[in-house]
Amino acid sequence: MSRDLSNVGLLFAQRPDRSSDLFMVGDPCVDIYFATRRVPVAGEKRLGQMLGCFAGGTESNVACAASRLGLTVSVCGRVGDDVYAAMLLAEFSRFGVSTEHVTRTPGATSASALIMVPPDGEKALVYSAMTAPLDPVADMFGLLEQSRAFYSAPYDLPRFLLQAEAAQGFGTDVIIDIEAAMAPDTATFHALLSASDVVFMSSDSFRELAGQPPSIERLQELLGYGPRLLIVTLGVDGAMAVSRTENCQHPGFPEIAVDSTGAGDCFAGAFLACALQGGTLAESMAFACAAAGFAVQAFGARSGYPQRVDVESRLRSADPQPFPASVR
Numbered sequence: 001m002s003r004d005l006s007n008v009g010l011l012f013a014q015r016p017d018r019s020s021d022l023f024m025v026g027d028p029c030v031d032i033y034f035a036t037r038r039v040p041v042a043g044e045k046r047l048g049q050m051l052g053c054f055a056g057g058t059e060s061n062v063a064c065a066a067s068r069l070g071l072t073v074s075v076c077g078r079v080g081d082d083v084y085a086a087m088l089l090a091e092f093s094r095f096g097v098s099t100e101h102v103t104r105t106p107g108a109t110s111a112s113a114l115i116m117v118p119p120d121g122e123k124a125l126v127y128s129a130m131t132a133p134l135d136p137v138a139d140m141f142g143l144l145e146q147s148r149a150f151y152s153a154p155y156d157l158p159r160f161l162l163q164a165e166a167a168q169g170f171g172t173d174v175i176i177d178i179e180a181a182m183a184p185d186t187a188t189f190h191a192l193l194s195a196s197d198v199v200f201m202s203s204d205s206f207r208e209l210a211g212q213p214p215s216i217e218r219l220q221e222l223l224g225y226g227p228r229l230l231i232v233t234l235g236v237d238g239a240m241a242v243s244r245t246e247n248c249q250h251p252g253f254p255e256i257a258v259d260s261t262g263a264g265d266c267f268a269g270a271f272l273a274c275a276l277q278g279g280t281l282a283e284s285m286a287f288a289c290a291a292a293g294f295a296v297q298a299f300g301a302r303s304g305y306p307q308r309v310d311v312e313s314r315l316r317s318a319d320p321q322p323f324p325a326s327v328r
Helices: 058-068 085-094 137-145 157-169 186-194 203-210 216-225 263-275 281-295 308-317
Strands: 020-025 029-036 048-056 073-079 098-104 111-117 124-128 147-152 173-177 198-202 229-233 239-243 246-250
Touching (some): 020 058, 020 137, 048 058, 048 111, 058 073, 058 263, 157 173, 173 263, 186 216, 198 263, 216 246, 229 281, 239 281, 281 308
Parallel strands (some): 020 073, 073 098, 147 173
């Protein structure tokens, strides 16, 4: 099992025998963008401007951010045989993500999202998933065994639990991003926590799932369900995190937001890129907050994703400093 790390500052075990740092499971998605002065409500028609089509998808965005920032990343997912499939595959290649295990599904339409972005950059979207049957979990066992960490945004709880059990049997860390829609009840929320080593959540998801605003104390309580690290993103206010030995808060890097799509995914990918390369909790939080600041500056989930040199330059010149990490 991989969740017995206890050294302060050691977030992930070093496993030089693994061929991949990070293995992602999830279908890439084509994001169709509209700018609008205000997102319409039911029965309302609003004028807008079609801005284009961009590659997206939570797992795919995290994969691209992490790969661009230095990790070896592979994705297991599906695209259709539509006009968007080639673009989605090309985007993986542009970010250095292996597409060896991304399959084209005859007769299927790639996952897609309609994204409406008002002037403040806070999006609204409608998502359409692929409907083709998923491959058996056993088909990915070899990939799980050869990866240091496995990342998923698990909407299918039974399937995820099988994946997580297999991963932890191979000593592969299980990392998830929990959204409120994944856990319609407390039992499901706790099951997701129990099966994971590292958990990311947004402040909105945390508030809905935990029934109160995020706080260091409440995150510490949730560690009791199993994970060894919990991280909550706070938008422009940065992020907070707790492990079994320490906690840390880091302020955000204020930017004029054009589009918030993919910013949380960039944060997660950057955090993992730093932590899996030996960064401490405080270092990984600072690196992730700095990287996420780039992501909101352009339309499209990945259009603003930075290179490592960009993040390091921002960290050298920026004012925000992490709140002191406390060790328990």
